[in-house]
Amino acid sequence: MILPIAGILVLGSCKDFIEPSIEDKKVFVNAPADSTQTSTYLQTFWWEEVEDALSYRVQIVTPGFANASRLIMDTLVTGNKFLYTLDPGFYEWRIRGENGSSSTFYATQMLTVFESNIGSQVLQVNSPANGLLTNLPETEFAWNNLYGAKVYRLQVDTNNFRDEKVVYLDRTTTALDLKVHFSKDQTYQWRVRAEQDSAVSKWSTVSVIRYDTTPPSVVTLVSPTKGASTASPVSLQWKAMTDASSYQLYVYRSDTTTLYHPSFPMTLKVANYSFKEGVFGEVVYWKVRAADLAGNWGAFSELRSFTIQ
Known part of the structure; x- marks a missing residue:
């Protein structure tokens, strides 16, 4: 009994690595129904989602694909709804599901839009x-x-x-x-x-x-304290701020102007960072500033130093 179960587990996990083909599938359209006649210019195109499809290609032409005089729309959509405003006229539209390696059959529908009062x-x-x-x-x-x-x-x-x-x-x-x-x-x-x-x-x-152009307030550094000697790795900590969505950490070498590593300045979502660089007796400087959701950057904290022991 163990071998069949193991086989099922292997097959189930393959889907995570091999993208399933959707070539034999078709998108089922909910609205507008085929051959719809309407005086509403703003149309909501709505369909059933297809398993393993990552997006949907919507194409609209006038008057039809067999004798198209104009391509109105050719776009990729995620989800199962697409809104578009059409002028009065005769249209044919189609939709298919797509992923990185395959696509479904097209579902094709006719649509007529009559002129109406604005x-x-x-x-x-x-x-x-x-x-x-x-x-x-x-x-x-x-x-x-x-x-x-x-x-x-x-x-x-x-x-x-x-x-x-x-x-x-x-x-x-x-x-x-x-x-x-x-x-x-x-x-x-x-x-x-x-x-x-x-x-x-x-x-x-x-x-x-x-x-919103109001920046977050100044970051308050917590530890290590100014001029402290501390063992590596050094836990850099500052007070979390309710008006901050991220923090930017700068770490400098002892000259206070040379960034310690190309990864700095570093953007963080949390109010702490484990600094694992440096050698015994080295003086390192650091400072932090905060950004809010609108993209406003606050002023820098004080520039603080610590010595690695």
Whole structure:
């Protein structure tokens, strides 16, 4: 009984080293169903995930692959949903799963999009991602073209659009992007819509962006104490900080300017480091600074020395 079980274990572990082929598999499409006719420009392409597929290739052409006049989209997607805004027209789209060594059969569907009033449409935004945390004073907002639009209106607010007459920014553009400068560390909400002479589209879903330029406070070194003599390896420790996402450790030779090793400065997620270099009697200097999630670097700690014993 032992040999068959061992064999099963070996076969099970092979999958971790040999990528399974997915050539005989097919992606099953959930939506839009084949030959769908719709007046909605923003389409959600949705399918069942295929085991061992790492990504999915989505291709869209008009009017069909046999007589394509234009390639609309050819992209790789992770997950099982893809949103894209189409103009009115006749389309054929297909999808297949892929991994590093093989791909599935294509699943191919027809789709017809009819022209409709812009008031029933929703604009598709591209960037920035919802919840973005940034320390850059200028951020580019971008969205997809919406058929029938003459201009696009971008609104940015700090009060979640409770009073639409008083917002942080309200600007129109004929372009598909707009750069916005932030002047104050704060959380901002933003949305965009398309407009024409007689109608406006629905607002996009409200997204959030946080602007943060405040650096973490100065790191406090703990041990070894200043000028201490200590045996190797030396445990360098400093106080962990709630506003820090990482730390940058500098270690210098006795001249206080030459980095001890090419691996320094070293970025760490924890508030300690085991220093295993050095020789007996050598004086070593070190300092640390912290960074937050927005990428702001705080000031350096004091430059402290220790002697290896």
